[in-house]
Amino acid sequence: MTVEATSEASQTAVPAAPEHPATAAASRPAIPEPPAASPPRAVFTGNEKAYWRLMVRGAALQTVTLGLYRFWLMTDVRRFLWCNTAIDDDSFEYRGTALELLAGFLLAILLLLPFYAAYFLVTLSLGIMDAGATIIGFCLLAALGQAASYRARRYRLTRTIFRGLRLHQDGAAWAYAVRAILWWTAILLTLGLAYPFAQTSLERYKLRHTFYGDLQGTFEGSGASLFARGVGLWLLVMVPAFAGIAVSAKSIDWAALVVFAPKTPAEIAPWLESASPDYGNAVVYLMLAIGWSVLAACMLYPLFQKITLRWWLNGLRFGALTATSDLKAGPVYRAYFRFLMYGLAFTLIAGGFSALLAAVAGTALDKIDNATVSEVATAVLMLVGYVIAALAFSTIYQVTIKLALWRLGVTSVTLNGSAILDTVKASGQRSSSFGEGLADALNVGGI
Amino acid sequence: MQPRSGKAIYFDGMTSARQTITVEILDDALALRTTYGKAIGLWPAGRLDQLSAPDGLLRVGLHGSDGLERIEIRDPVFAAAVDDMAETVDRTGLRERKLRHRVVLLSIGTLFLLAIMILFAVPAIARRLTPYVPFAIERRMGDAVDVQFRQMSGADDATLCGQRPAQAKGLAVFDALVARLGAAAHLAVPLSPAVVQRSVVNAVALPGGRIYVFQGLIDQAQSPDELAGVIAHELGHVAHRDGVRAMLENGGVSFLFGMLLGDFVGGSAVMIATRTVLHASYSRAAEAAADRFSVDLMNGLGADAGALGRILSRIGDAHPNEGPKTLSDHPQTAQRLAAIARQAAAPPYRPLMSASDWQAVKHICTQE
Numbered sequence: 001m002t003v004e005a006t007s008e009a010s011q012t013a014v015p016a017a018p019e020h021p022a023t024a025a026a027s028r029p030a031i032p033e034p035p036a037a038s039p040p041r042a043v044f045t046g047n048e049k050a051y052w053r054l055m056v057r058g059a060a061l062q063t064v065t066l067g068l069y070r071f072w073l074m075t076d077v078r079r080f081l082w083c084n085t086a087i088d089d090d091s092f093e094y095r096g097t098a099l100e101l102l103a104g105f106l107l108a109i110l111l112l113l114p115f116y117a118a119y120f121l122v123t124l125s126l127g128i129m130d131a132g133a134t135i136i137g138f139c140l141l142a143a144l145g146q147a148a149s150y151r152a153r154r155y156r157l158t159r160t161i162f163r164g165l166r167l168h169q170d171g172a173a174w175a176y177a178v179r180a181i182l183w184w185t186a187i188l189l190t191l192g193l194a195y196p197f198a199q200t201s202l203e204r205y206k207l208r209h210t211f212y213g214d215l216q217g218t219f220e221g222s223g224a225s226l227f228a229r230g231v232g233l234w235l236l237v238m239v240p241a242f243a244g245i246a247v248s249a250k251s252i253d254w255a256a257l258v259v260f261a262p263k264t265p266a267e268i269a270p271w272l273e274s275a276s277p278d279y280g281n282a283v284v285y286l287m288l289a290i291g292w293s294v295l296a297a298c299m300l301y302p303l304f305q306k307i308t309l310r311w312w313l314n315g316l317r318f319g320a321l322t323a324t325s326d327l328k329a330g331p332v333y334r335a336y337f338r339f340l341m342y343g344l345a346f347t348l349i350a351g352g353f354s355a356l357l358a359a360v361a362g363t364a365l366d367k368i369d370n371a372t373v374s375e376v377a378t379a380v381l382m383l384v385g386y387v388i389a390a391l392a393f394s395t396i397y398q399v400t401i402k403l404a405l406w407r408l409g410v411t412s413v414t415l416n417g418s419a420i421l422d423t424v425k426a427s428g429q430r431s432s433s434f435g436e437g438l439a440d441a442l443n444v445g446g447i
Numbered sequence: 448m449q450p451r452s453g454k455a456i457y458f459d460g461m462t463s464a465r466q467t468i469t470v471e472i473l474d475d476a477l478a479l480r481t482t483y484g485k486a487i488g489l490w491p492a493g494r495l496d497q498l499s500a501p502d503g504l505l506r507v508g509l510h511g512s513d514g515l516e517r518i519e520i521r522d523p524v525f526a527a528a529v530d531d532m533a534e535t536v537d538r539t540g541l542r543e544r545k546l547r548h549r550v551v552l553l554s555i556g557t558l559f560l561l562a563i564m565i566l567f568a569v570p571a572i573a574r575r576l577t578p579y580v581p582f583a584i585e586r587r588m589g590d591a592v593d594v595q596f597r598q599m600s601g602a603d604d605a606t607l608c609g610q611r612p613a614q615a616k617g618l619a620v621f622d623a624l625v626a627r628l629g630a631a632a633h634l635a636v637p638l639s640p641a642v643v644q645r646s647v648v649n650a651v652a653l654p655g656g657r658i659y660v661f662q663g664l665i666d667q668a669q670s671p672d673e674l675a676g677v678i679a680h681e682l683g684h685v686a687h688r689d690g691v692r693a694m695l696e697n698g699g700v701s702f703l704f705g706m707l708l709g710d711f712v713g714g715s716a717v718m719i720a721t722r723t724v725l726h727a728s729y730s731r732a733a734e735a736a737a738d739r740f741s742v743d744l745m746n747g748l749g750a751d752a753g754a755l756g757r758i759l760s761r762i763g764d765a766h767p768n769e770g771p772k773t774l775s776d777h778p779q780t781a782q783r784l785a786a787i788a789r790q791a792a793a794p795p796y797r798p799l800m801s802a803s804d805w806q807a808v809k810h811i812c813t814q815e
Contacts, residue, residue, distance in 0.1 A: 045501050065554035072550060079499040090465070091501050098550075163465060164458025164515045213463060424463040426515070 042323075042413040044406070045091075046084035051403055054080060059391040070440075071101040077398075082160060085410050088418065095166075096159035096433070104155070104437025108148075111438070139181075144438070147177035150206075151435020157210060158431045163421065168428025171209030173435070179205060192234060196226035203312065212318055213424035220322075221315025229307050237296045244289025248282035306332040309409050320417035327412035335404035342396045350392070354385060453525030455479075457487065460516035470518060470525075472532050477507075479518065488516075495533040505529060507536065565700050573695035577688050582636055582655075585691050589655020592694070596653060601645055608642040608662065608812035617811030618642070620804045624671070625658065625678060627799075632682050632744055640678075644812045648762050652681040654690035662812040668758060671799040674808070675748075676741055676755030683740030689733050738787055746792040750799050753791035756784045 058073035075098040082094035150173040157167040183198035200223035207219035257271075306329045313325035361381060452471040457479065459466070468487060471478040477495065479487040490509055498517060500506035505526035508517040520526045530536045597603055609618025625640040636656035648663040658681050660674075668674040684690065738755065745752035763780055800808075 047502075061551055065551060066558055068554040068557065069551065072547065083499045083501045086501070091504070093499055093506065095498075161515055163463040164460045164517055165463050166515060421463055422465070426461050 040088035040415050040418050042410045042415065043086050044084055044410040045086065046080060046403070046407065048399065048403065051080060052399055055395045055398055059395045063387060063391060071105070072098040074098070074101060078156070081403075081406060085406075087162075087415060087421070090163050093161040094159055095161055096155070100433040101436055101440070104433030104435070105440050106437065107434050108437035108440070142184075143177045143181055146180040147173040148435050148438035150176040151431075152439040153206065153435075154431045155433050155436045158428060162212065163424075165213040165424055165426050166428055166430070167210065167212050168431070169206075169209050169211070171205065176202075176205055191238065193227075193231075196230060197223035199223070199226065199308070199312075203315065207316065211428060214427040215319045215321075215420065215424045218317045219315045220317050221311050226308070226311045229311065230304065233300045233304055233307075236300060237293050240289040240296070241293040244286040247289075248279075248286040251278040251282035302332045302336045303329050305405065309405065310412070313409060313413055318420070320420045322416045324414045324416065325409070325412040326414070327408060331408050332405070335401050335408070338404075339397060339400040342400055343393060346392050346396060350389060357381075449528035449531065450525050451528070453520065453522050453528075455518040455520045457518050458516060460514040468518070470520070470529075472528060477518075477529070477532075492533045493535065495529075495535050497536045505536075507533075510535065569699040570696055573692050573699060576695055577692040580688070580691050580695075585636065585688065586655040588691060588694055589653050589657050592653050592690070593655075593657055596651070596659075600643065600647075600651075600659070602641070602643040602659060606644040608644050611814070614811050614813070616804075617807040617809075620800060620808050621660075621811060624675060624799065624808075627748070628675060628679050628682055628744060631748055632679070632686060632740075634682065634686055636685065638682075638685070642811050650677050650681050652684040652690060654688070654694060656685055658682075658685070665809060665811065667762060668809075669761075670751070670754055671805050671808070672745070672751040672754035672796070673758040675750060675799055676745055676752065677758060679741035679744040680737045680755060682744065683737030684733070686740060687733065687736055689737070692733075735783060735786065738783055739790065742787055742790045746790075748799070749797035751791070751794070751796045753788055756787035756791070759787075760784055 054073075054076055058069065058076065061069040062073065075094075075096060078094040078096065082092040085092050150171075154169040154173075157169045160167045180202060183194065183201060186194040187198055200219070200221055203219045203221065207217040210217040306327055310325045310327040313323050313327070316323040361377075452469055455468055455470045457466045457468040458464075467482060469480045469482055469484075471480065473489075475492045477490040477492070479490065481487060490507075494510045494512075496508045496510035498506040498508050500519070503521065503523065505520040506517055507520070507529065508515070520529060608614055609621070621642060622640065625638055629638045634656070638656045638658060640658040640660065642660050642662065642665065645661045646663045646666075647661045648667050650658065650660045650664050652658050658678065660678065664677060665674060668677075741755050742752040745755070759780065
């Protein structure tokens, strides 16, 4: 279960449901009993140095193989995370292989090929390479992406072994995709207020179709409790922005604007300044308000992550097995702070290094008087620099934030009713890696 | 002396129950027994499979069985003894590392293959396929490229020359010139020429017979034959269907790259192709062939075919680094000029248009 927890952590940060009174009461009498001295905690034994090594080597090999190594890196990462996550001394095991991922990816390409060809031909023959075709294509790909991510989850679960039994998932990928698309539309329309209810609904669907052996999962988190925990953050971020927009909108004489009827956007600004005396002040206020909102969003994001992750962990159930998380905000903030520090250090070092390189390469390129050659050389250097920077930041992010959130999430969990883990029976078969391949080809891959 | 037996945790793969058992190392197998001595199984050494596990834990399963039964050994000394006994148990990860090296080498080999595909195979395939693309499809491709081209080059209805009454005569003469060249060239596609009010010294042929001439080029032209020579060069690209070939080539390359990076971007192939037509130019051979086409066409009309060389060298002198790559900024410009001069017929020439018609063309973009 902990395995699951972190794989979703990025999308799913959620508020802690108050501890079920019933659960708390049930756990108390268990304490004095000798065999279950204390309820088992989930533990994480992964060593960060080993993870750095894994990720840095993986990033380097991805550069030389133009990304083909990612299947092997992904497999290594999962093996590391799974086998270092344990409940009560029993660690998880990841059974997937890189070749499976590669095969799934190639299969997905075979499926997408006609799809893309058809899309290309249709847009070509309709003569619309414009917004309409782009939006339709985007919606289709988004739905396909959601379905793929559900199938990818199924692949990961059926490759997860705990105490000699595998997890598995049923349910229909398309049913999930439709739900997800509808919920995300609702989230956009409500400016994020529907997020807790969307997460609850989607997590209920996922967990309801998740099994450890013959033990079915459920999700008990409630949207209302996540909403109650998160609405404060939402208000802190959104209210100033709304206020700024409202004030600046009020300073405009709308009736006069309609009469003036500007033809191009460029005409509007000078007219506004002359017609509305308060407009200048309103714009300043609007900038300040939006600046505040952006700053607040950045500052509160780790807290949001903590709230959602804890809420999610608290909602997990497998039969009588319940999870209780006491995740704190402090360590989560520390993780983000470390990311900033490492990122800053990398930027300084890489910046100095590339300035040096630019000076050296600049003089070398000046000697070549063929414009095309030096243009191409410059473009290649820029591309290489971009790839290195992108990989470096992603590596730093994976280690300082993703790994930290996994570790914090896992170690925050106390399990109750774990006696049920002794009596589970095997069920479920391995699923194909096609979903993972599709998710990868569509760039919606998870951990 | 290594221990011959030790304790292990056993999972039977059917239930989640955890059993402590005794494992005995035989010559070519592991014997699994309950602590009471009852036999659980005999695992042949050749079928032992080491499974991923945290540090300090040896987890072994049975290879080739559908079940998930496994044993976990925590005692490092006993774990080392099992490792020594079984070839397939790879506690130090040496085998795994070797496998990984092979993967990296294979990947690099694949990349090498892909580079060869992009450099040689894709252009060759595009060249072979081009003659078989129906003209109806070529027109569609031209329409799609045209939308992009107009955005990128700033050509829109407001910047098209010849719309005003005073420019009408210029446009009529220009159209007549293109029509005359086109008729002489026996092209399979109908031409749609246009003059764009932009100072770029360039002319471009898109797939499907669309030809754009920029005002900058008309300003640079000192005689009707110079302008006609450039247009005839572009007609050469149309006749050889170089635009279609470039689109096929770029489509193939961007598809290969997209496949590799796991990052398809559907309709962008058109945009990339447009950019190629605009900036990166065709191959040297395609340019030389278009020059040849222009010279033959101009010779056939009794016009001054060498005028193309003169305007190319003038543009090259005036704009050594910027400007019309499709026309002039080619490493082999000197060679091209020499070839044109060699093939051009000697005077006398028949004039392509009257002096007053030429003045009208020169003022095709003039706003009164």
